[in-house]
Amino acid sequence: xxxxxxxxxxxxxxxxxxxxxxxxxxxxxxxxxxxxxxxxxxxxxxxxxxxxxxxxxxxxxxxxxxxxxxxxxxxxxxxxxxxxxxxxxxxxxxxxxxxxxxxxxxxxxxxxxxxxxxxxxxxxxxxxxxxxxxxxxxxxxxxxxxxxxxxxxxxxxxxxxxxxxxxxxxxxxxxxxxxxxxxxxxxxxxxxxxxxxxxxxxxxxxxxxxxxxxxxxxxxxxxxxxxxxxxxxxxxxxxxxxxxxxxxxxxxxxxxxxxxxxxxxxxxxxxxxxxxxxxxxxxxxxxxxxxxxxxxxxxxxxxxxxxxxxxxxxxxxxxxxxxxxxxxxxxxxxxxxx
Amino acid sequence: xxxxxxxxxxxxxxxxxxxxxxxxxxxxxxxxxxxxxxxxxxxxxxxxxxxxxxxxxxxxxxxxxxxxxxxxxxxxxxxxxxxxxxxxxxxxxxxxxxxxxxxxxxxxxxxxxxxxxxxxxxxxxxxxxxxxxxxxxxxxxxxxxxxxxxxxxxxxxxxxxxxxxxxxxxxxxxxxxxxxxxxxxxxxxxxxxxxxxxxxxxxxxxxxxxxxxxxxxxxxxxxxxxxxxxxxxxxxxxxxxxxxxxxxxxxxxxxxxxxxxxxxxxxxxxxxxxxxxxxxxxxxxxxxx
Numbered sequence: 001x002x003x004x005x006x007x008x009x010x011x012x013x014x015x016x017x018x019x020x021x022x023x024x025x026x027x028x029x030x031x032x033x034x035x036x037x038x039x040x041x042x043x044x045x046x047x048x049x050x051x052x053x054x055x056x057x058x059x060x061x062x063x064x065x066x067x068x069x070x071x072x073x074x075x076x077x078x079x080x081x082x083x084x085x086x087x088x089x090x091x092x093x094x095x096x097x098x099x100x101x102x103x104x105x106x107x108x109x110x111x112x113x114x115x116x117x118x119x120x121x122x123x124x125x126x127x128x129x130x131x132x133x134x135x136x137x138x139x140x141x142x143x144x145x146x147x148x149x150x151x152x153x154x155x156x157x158x159x160x161x162x163x164x165x166x167x168x169x170x171x172x173x174x175x176x177x178x179x180x181x182x183x184x185x186x187x188x189x190x191x192x193x194x195x196x197x198x199x200x201x202x203x204x205x206x207x208x209x210x211x212x213x214x215x216x217x218x219x220x221x222x223x224x225x226x227x228x229x230x231x232x233x234x235x236x237x238x239x240x241x242x243x244x245x246x247x248x249x250x251x252x253x254x255x256x257x258x259x260x261x262x263x264x265x266x267x268x269x270x271x272x273x274x275x276x277x278x279x280x281x282x283x284x285x286x287x288x289x290x291x292x293x294x295x296x297x298x299x300x301x302x303x304x305x306x307x308x309x310x311x312x313x314x315x316x317x318x319x320x321x322x323x324x325x326x327x328x329x330x331x332x333x334x335x336x337x338x
Numbered sequence: 339x340x341x342x343x344x345x346x347x348x349x350x351x352x353x354x355x356x357x358x359x360x361x362x363x364x365x366x367x368x369x370x371x372x373x374x375x376x377x378x379x380x381x382x383x384x385x386x387x388x389x390x391x392x393x394x395x396x397x398x399x400x401x402x403x404x405x406x407x408x409x410x411x412x413x414x415x416x417x418x419x420x421x422x423x424x425x426x427x428x429x430x431x432x433x434x435x436x437x438x439x440x441x442x443x444x445x446x447x448x449x450x451x452x453x454x455x456x457x458x459x460x461x462x463x464x465x466x467x468x469x470x471x472x473x474x475x476x477x478x479x480x481x482x483x484x485x486x487x488x489x490x491x492x493x494x495x496x497x498x499x500x501x502x503x504x505x506x507x508x509x510x511x512x513x514x515x516x517x518x519x520x521x522x523x524x525x526x527x528x529x530x531x532x533x534x535x536x537x538x539x540x541x542x543x544x545x546x547x548x549x550x551x552x553x554x555x556x557x558x559x560x561x562x563x564x565x566x567x568x569x570x571x572x573x574x575x576x577x578x579x580x581x582x583x584x585x586x587x588x589x590x591x592x593x594x595x596x597x598x599x600x601x602x603x604x605x606x607x608x609x610x611x612x613x614x615x616x617x618x619x620x621x622x623x624x625x626x627x
Contacts, residue, residue, distance in 0.1 A: 062433040064377075064440060113616050118375045121436055122566050126611045129563055133605040250559045254444050261437060300456075301448025301555075308445025315438045316423070319430060 013332045024174060028167045036166050040238070042279045043173035044231070049259025049271025050180040051227035056257070057266035058188065059220035060200030061107075062117075065124030066228050067252035068131050069099040073229025074236035074247055078149055079141050081161070081237075088162045092233045096226035102127075103225030107218045125250060132248035142242070149240040162237040169238045176234065177272070180227060184268055187223070196220055200266070228256065251304055258307055262314050264321025273323045282306050342474045347592045349475060353485035355588020357546050359581035360488040361561065362568035363495065364539030366580050368416075369569070371512035371532035374424060375436055378443035380561030382537060385446060386412055386544025387553040388454055394461045394548075401461060401548045402487055409541040416537030421530040443558070450555040458552035480549040491542040495535070496577055508532045560604055567611040 009017075028036060048070070055061050076098050077091025086094075106127055110120045136144040157164030162172070187193050195216045198206040207213050236242055246252070263274025282303045289299055318325055361383055368376045376382075386408050393404040419442075427435065468479040499505040511518045511528045519525050551557070564587070572583030587607055594606040 056433065062436065064436070109616055115615055117432055118436060119570075119615055121433075122563075122570075123612065123615050126563060126566075126608045126615070129559065130605055130608040130612070133602060133608070137599070137602060245556070249556075250440075251444050251448075254440060257437060299452060301451035304448035305445045305452070308441040308443075308448070311441035312423070312438060312445075315427065315430060315434055315441075319434065 045259040045275035046272040048256040052256040053260040055224040059196040065128035068128040069225040069228040070232040071247040073232030077233040078236045099225040099229035100222040103221040107221035135244035147242040264323035270323040351589035351592030353481040355585035356488040359584025361543035364536040368536035377439035380558040381443045381446040383544040384558040386541040390545040412537040412541030413534040417534035420533035458554040460552040
């Protein structure tokens with residue numbers, strides 16, 4: 001099986017990918033804390049972009065409310081850890097399960113009532129906003145005042161309860177990003193993946209061929225939601241603070257589609273390439289503008305403005321994303337890493 | 339509680355609802371003609387509110403008097419957005435178009451955050467605490483003014499679409515784009531005009547709303563969704579439907595604020611949105627497409 005996959009990727013693609021992976025594995029040895037945090041941000045965009053891409057890129061269902069699943073994962077694991085001392089890895093299972101069930105429910109409602117296109121997108125936003133206000137008023141998890149994880153006792157890395165150094169989180173994020181890539185590749189070359197692509201390209205034709213489109217669309221939402229929730233767990237334990245207004249916000253939902261949109265919707269490498277382009281540029285921008293801050297300018301939203309403009313630029317100039325173009329340039333095309 | 343409390347609350351809900359209706363008209367016009375789902379709706383409204391706030395802070399202009407100025411600015415913005423960007427992207431798939439508008443929205447709201455900061459700001463009017471007493475009812479002066487202004491702008495818009503040549507041409511584009519092209523209408527120009535006019539509604543609604551609400555950047559998403567609620571509840575493309583649904587939402591929010599916590603009131607409208615989407619996606623007065 002693995003041999004078969006590798007055979008589909010041209011040798012040069014394998015080489016580039018191994019090189020990138022080797023550099024990333026060794027990175028904590030020679031970069032400083034700031035660069036490491038930027039790389040974590042890259043993984044954040046790449047991983048969540050990959051998760052979002054399952055729904056939009058593979059199965060063709062647009063969600064603009066993925067912050068909901070992210071937040072459910074984050075809050076479920078954090079609350080279990082703080083209130084009951086449950087390990088975040090178990091919390092991750094719980095959060096992933098909750099997100100998958102909620103995702104299935106939203107998907108079932110939307111698909112059963114034949115809500116398509118923009119109405120489905122609005123439905124997902126409405127559920128995310130609904131949940132945001134719910135968490136704003138739920139005092140068991142801190143309400144709008146925020147929910148905090150204890151940061152005390154940073155002596156050594158405790159991977160079991162995800163308490164430790166930035167390096168530990170770096171490797172955890174990296175592992176999840178690579179894991180999601182492998183998982184998506186596996187799913188995409190399975191029966192399920194082909195069903196999704198058929199649904200994306202022409203749902204009625206897929207149905208006519210006997211594919212239970214309702215069921216497979218629900219599977220797409222569930223997998224996408226669960227993976228997104230895992231990302232939420234990592235975020236919660238890495239950042240140690242959760243505010244409903246930030247966790248469930250629409251701009252978080254936009255965060256998740258950025259990598260995929262910039263890199264290329266429906267491609268496997270797209271979200272990763274997109275994240276590697278987007279994040280360093282945005283960080284560079286803040287560094288360049290830093291001296292102006294002393295002159296009294298405020299730059300609190302500059303990254304979001306930049307992200308927004310990036311999407312506009314992509315839609316105008318390179319609608320299918322950077323990766324399909326880059327793949328041609330690197331001559332990795334035929335059957336490459338998708 | 340005495341019945342007057344409910345009555346007062348209902349009347350103030352009606353007056354606020356008229357503003358919601360006016361704002362939703364903007365969404366409805368833009369969708370009805372250009373077939374663009376304006377995810378940047380609330381963001382444009384917040385920008386209008388900030389413009390009115392600036393006019394008040396620097397020139398002492400009452401937000402109601404700054405309506406023409408702000409509407410002019412929003413019209414120019416809407417026209418430019420459609421003519422310069424969206425008209426070129428006619429052939430992009432739907433989801434890309436939604437994402438494009440959502441990305442513009444995020445850029446706009448973050449831009450507001452950079453310029454104006456996260457704190458809520460408002461205008462201090464000397465008639466802010468005046469009210470009219472009609473029988474058992476006690477009506478806030480600002481709310482009455484707001485309601486009247488909203489109805490006037492909506493009425494002007496309706497008259498424009500009904501009786502002017504350009505209004506009719508824009509409606510023709512919305513009804514049948516090929517037919518409109520065949521008769522020699524400049525469809526791209528009319529699309530841009532329609533987007534501009536929709537933006538005028540948004541601008542006017544923003545100015546009026548500033549009388550009642552403190553403005554801060556994060557209101558934007560709420561207003562985007564609120565407009566979707568109103569438009570979907572009222573039925574897309576229906577002018578009276580939008581105003582009626584606006585009033586309905588306004589009243590239900592006002593009552594929800596009375597019975598449960600005011601901060602929970604928008605949860606109520608999101609809930610309503612979800613229910614309407616599921617059970618009557620064509621809207622309360624619309625026909626199924």
